[in-house]
Amino acid sequence: MNFLKKGNKLYSILKFKCPHCHEGEFFKSRNPYNFQNLSATFDRCPKCKRKLYIEPGFYYGAMYVSYALGVAHVVTFWVASLVLDLEIEFWNFIILVGTFLILLTPLYYALSKIVWANLFLNFKGLENGKS
Numbered sequence: 001m002n003f004l005k006k007g008n009k010l011y012s013i014l015k016f017k018c019p020h021c022h023e024g025e026f027f028k029s030r031n032p033y034n035f036q037n038l039s040a041t042f043d044r045c046p047k048c049k050r051k052l053y054i055e056p057g058f059y060y061g062a063m064y065v066s067y068a069l070g071v072a073h074v075v076t077f078w079v080a081s082l083v084l085d086l087e088i089e090f091w092n093f094i095i096l097v098g099t100f101l102i103l104l105t106p107l108y109y110a111l112s113k114i115v116w117a118n119l120f121l122n123f124k125g126l127e128n129g130k131s
Contacts (some may be wrong), residue, residue: 006023006123007123008123009123013115016114019122020050021047021126022125025046025047026045026117027039027041032107038106038109039110048126052117054121062112062113062115065116066108069108069112070101073097077096
């Protein structure tokens with residue numbers, strides 16, 4: 001799997017790793033369902049010490065990514081119901097999709113932050129051979 005090697009943005013996103021070095025943790029808790037630290041990020045990477053916040057309010061832009069994930073979620077359910085030829089009443093469909101959306105919201109929130117960070121922060125590796 002070439003797409004899951006360090007240096008690839010997908011590696012950082014799927015493993016919730018620092019976009020700069022791909023070794024340090026991005027979130028204070030690896031579990032997006034830890035409601036005490038709900039997607040709380042470090043100010044600096046614990047491993048490479050680079051900033052994870054470019055400017056104040058940087059992660060407000062993650063709302064756009066979160067919106068796209070929500071739309072993809074609904075469209076996926078809709079297409080799946082068409083392909084599988086499921087005849088679900090409108091309100092039952094809304095309840096089903098809404099329930100899964102609510103259950104997946106912490107994961108989507110975490111994904112939106114790490115995707116947003118990877119759009120603007122590039123892989124640089126560790127400085128001076130730190131490990």
